[in-house]
Amino acid sequence: MSAELEVAVAGFAAWNPRAAERPQPTILPPNERRRAPDTVAIALQVAQAACANANREPAQLPMVFASTYGDLAITDYMCSTLASAPTTLSPTRFHNSVHNAAAGYWSIATGCRQPYCALGAGAYTFANGLFTAALQACADGTDVLYVAYDSEARGVQTRIAHSHGMLGLALVLTRAGGPCTLRLGILEQQATPQTAGDDANAMADCLPLLVALERRADDRLRLPLGPDSVLQVQVRPDSGRGLRKD
Amino acid sequence: MLPLAITAYSVVCATGYGHAALLAALRDRRGPLRPNDFTAQALPTWIGRVPDLECADWDLPAPLTAFRCRNNRLAWAGLNTDGFTDAVAAAVQRYGARRVALVMGTSTAAIDATEAFYRHLGDPQGGPPHLRQPQLHTPHSIGDFVQRALGLGGPCFTIATACSSSAKVFCQAERLLRMGLCDAVVVGGVDSLCNSVLYGFGSLELLSPDPCRPFAVDRRGLNIGEAAAFVLLERGGRSDLALLGYGESSDAHHMSAPHPEGLGARLAIEQALLRAGRAAQDIQYINLHGTATPKNDAVEAQVVASLFPASTRASSTKGWTGHTLGAAGSLEAIITFLALRSDLVPGTLNTTQLAAECGPQVRLENVTARIRCALSNSFGFGGSNCVLLFGREAA
Amino acid sequence: MPATQTTAETELAELIIAAVNLEGVRPADIDPEAPLFGAGLGLDSIDALEIALEVSRRYGLQLRSDDADNRRIFASLRSLAGYIQQHSKQPGAQAGQALSPPQ
Numbered sequence A: 001m002s003a004e005l006e007v008a009v010a011g012f013a014a015w016n017p018r019a020a021e022r023p024q025p026t027i028l029p030p031n032e033r034r035r036a037p038d039t040v041a042i043a044l045q046v047a048q049a050a051c052a053n054a055n056r057e058p059a060q061l062p063m064v065f066a067s068t069y070g071d072l073a074i075t076d077y078m079c080s081t082l083a084s085a086p087t088t089l090s091p092t093r094f095h096n097s098v099h100n101a102a103a104g105y106w107s108i109a110t111g112c113r114q115p116y117c118a119l120g121a122g123a124y125t126f127a128n129g130l131f132t133a134a135l136q137a138c139a140d141g142t143d144v145l146y147v148a149y150d151s152e153a154r155g156v157q158t159r160i161a162h163s164h165g166m167l168g169l170a171l172v173l174t175r176a177g178g179p180c181t182l183r184l185g186i187l188e189q190q191a192t193p194q195t196a197g198d199d200a201n202a203m204a205d206c207l208p209l210l211v212a213l214e215r216r217a218d219d220r221l222r223l224p225l226g227p228d229s230v231l232q233v234q235v236r237p238d239s240g241r242g243l244r245k246d
Numbered sequence B: 001m002l003p004l005a006i007t008a009y010s011v012v013c014a015t016g017y018g019h020a021a022l023l024a025a026l027r028d029r030r031g032p033l034r035p036n037d038f039t040a041q042a043l044p045t046w047i048g049r050v051p052d053l054e055c056a057d058w059d060l061p062a063p064l065t066a067f068r069c070r071n072n073r074l075a076w077a078g079l080n081t082d083g084f085t086d087a088v089a090a091a092v093q094r095y096g097a098r099r100v101a102l103v104m105g106t107s108t109a110a111i112d113a114t115e116a117f118y119r120h121l122g123d124p125q126g127g128p129p130h131l132r133q134p135q136l137h138t139p140h141s142i143g144d145f146v147q148r149a150l151g152l153g154g155p156c157f158t159i160a161t162a163c164s165s166s167a168k169v170f171c172q173a174e175r176l177l178r179m180g181l182c183d184a185v186v187v188g189g190v191d192s193l194c195n196s197v198l199y200g201f202g203s204l205e206l207l208s209p210d211p212c213r214p215f216a217v218d219r220r221g222l223n224i225g226e227a228a229a230f231v232l233l234e235r236g237g238r239s240d241l242a243l244l245g246y247g248e249s250s251d252a253h254h255m256s257a258p259h260p261e262g263l264g265a266r267l268a269i270e271q272a273l274l275r276a277g278r279a280a281q282d283i284q285y286i287n288l289h290g291t292a293t294p295k296n297d298a299v300e301a302q303v304v305a306s307l308f309p310a311s312t313r314a315s316s317t318k319g320w321t322g323h324t325l326g327a328a329g330s331l332e333a334i335i336t337f338l339a340l341r342s343d344l345v346p347g348t349l350n351t352t353q354l355a356a357e358c359g360p361q362v363r364l365e366n367v368t369a370r371i372r373c374a375l376s377n378s379f380g381f382g383g384s385n386c387v388l389l390f391g392r393e394a395a
Numbered sequence C: 001m002p003a004t005q006t007t008a009e010t011e012l013a014e015l016i017i018a019a020v021n022l023e024g025v026r027p028a029d030i031d032p033e034a035p036l037f038g039a040g041l042g043l044d045s046i047d048a049l050e051i052a053l054e055v056s057r058r059y060g061l062q063l064r065s066d067d068a069d070n071r072r073i074f075a076s077l078r079s080l081a082g083y084i085q086q087h088s089k090q091p092g093a094q095a096g097q098a099l100s101p102p103q
Helices: A030-035 A038-054 A072-084 A091-096 A101-110 A122-140 A155-159 A204-215 B019-028 B062-067 B070-079 B084-095 B111-119 B141-150 B162-178 B195-203 B263-276 B294-307 B325-342 C007-019 C045-059 C077-087 C093-098
Strands: A005-015 A063-066 A116-120 A144-150 A167-174 A180-188 A219-226 A229-237 B004-013 B046-048 B100-105 B156-159 B184-191 B227-234 B241-250 B285-287 B313-315 B373-380 B384-392
Touching (some): A005 A204, A030 A101, A072 A091, A101 A144, A101 B241, A122 A229, A204 A219, B004 B019, B004 B070, B004 B084, B070 B141, B070 B184, B084 B227, B100 B141, B111 B195, B141 B184, B156 B162, B162 B184, B241 B263, B263 B294, B285 B325, B325 B384, C007 C077
Parallel strands (some): A063 A116, B285 B313
Antiparallel strands (some): A116 B156, A144 A167, B184 B227, B241 B384
16 A cells, blocks of 8 residues: 555535435525525535534635536536527526536635635546545645535436436545544555446445444445545544534 | 656647647747637637647547547647657656556536537437547546556546646645655646637637737737646656746635735735745746736736736736636646746737736747746636746756 | 516516526516616626626627626616617517516
């Protein structure tokens, strides 16, 4: 195994994929709120809750946002409109189509001038985002907010994109110690992404970590990181410290 | 931070194939922008289109044909220019494929393939089968494709933060190398012309109906361009060129308009100088973001005027290349390398009269001058800013 | 107490509410003489583009952001409705009825 990264989870939050309605991103100013697409609402909801649970001020945290597809409903709108009446494209939906929309809205909502990264890695997105966030925490010695989310493919999109329901998970990672330690290392090994399941959300690879954090028990996860590598995550809760979550 | 060696790079953009063609165009002040001949419906603007990209030379070879689309074709052209693939193969030989990481930047990725898939929805046959490949329809299509094309086995992901995407790849590369997670990193940016960005920027009324005029008093907006730009960074590599620092920040202001006082841009510049242990007067050239939109240029000119001495030369090279969006960070990093290595300090094309906000730093004419330290600015939608600081060792 | 809307203004108010997703705002809530941008509804420059796009789709009328008269045209619901009424190229009953002159 190559070099390891060790971080603690100071707080986390997930968005319940069974809930029917999208959350209301009350953290956004009214103008941005009425423009925010569903993925932004979910990402901001979990980010806000994770910061609260970690007792961290959002404006102080650099961020890593990860999504396999970005907002599929907006991609569907964009491509449908471009195929039929391209000059009627909505400027609002175009500016929401950037992959960093959630990160941009979050920084506006929280007044955060810390840098953010927005990334994708196909079927390996969750592990790559976690790895990147942990790397930044370790390399720069800062707390980092990690937000992973994906939306549902509907209609035409189901033929080219595989994702069901909505799912979001946010973690505040810290080098300063916390209620649950994660030790990350890269292993040469093939693994099947959770996202391969027929009714899975594209971010379903986050679920084993969510379960481990909720159970507050030692665990060792192997999250698919690439075609022939996995991110090994050793989860070690500190029994003396509580880990709040919503 | 410790300087990080830049050991190879390659570029394809509107000026053609390779850095020699780009340097020659800069030197001769030849602007290759042309009236929009890309969109099916009339859209009155100019574009920076890569010449002859449709030529069969750039057809993807057999194991990669499932990835075919304009964006990956452009990436393939970039990989097979300036000897880049050979340089990466040598790095793989030295360190092993698993120790070479890949961090790509893009804004369009292969959205041209998704657009084509939707255009074929009415076809009884369902359109070309390769358009149904799921791996084409995510932002990571570019990282996935380049990883396979180069045979790399290290960490691999794609950054998509709009127009700062392929500047931010350098920051991630530095962290990966500093923490010992790999020995070399291929970074780059690939963005290709597509309807999404052409009509999208059109909907925001940000497209110039004529060749873009960065920092001009009469500027009317940007021209969309396309490019593939790749850079190889090695820990302990030997080169006269190095990444010396970088700064990243967020505006926290608006999704599609810069902070009016350029607070985020200023933070990113200050952080890049701090990381490199340099002062503003050490910077001899700045490759500006300079999109030629009214707002970007007004804010950026004010920030540069307030932070740098009159001796710092600054210019936008988008009059040569167009705004290549997600590829701009890496493309303009390479233009900065060319300035450091050739002593040609590019000016600004198409502009005749500078806007009032410009300080003495913003230059229109090319000059010949030996420069050792230079910045490249990238500012994107969503208020994402990234500033890179490069240097050249005295020979 | 807001001034009374004409039929054309009510229709335009509906268009604006839908175009920029003003949740919880009813057409009758928009004072035809109050500023549309900045204070009041709090609309901004990207909303202006969105409204201009919808106006062009509905009334066949191009409104460009570089029009020097935009500040006046977009000043209020009444001024925008009046401008559309004067410049609409869309003939026919629907637009004609919708755009009866302000009372």
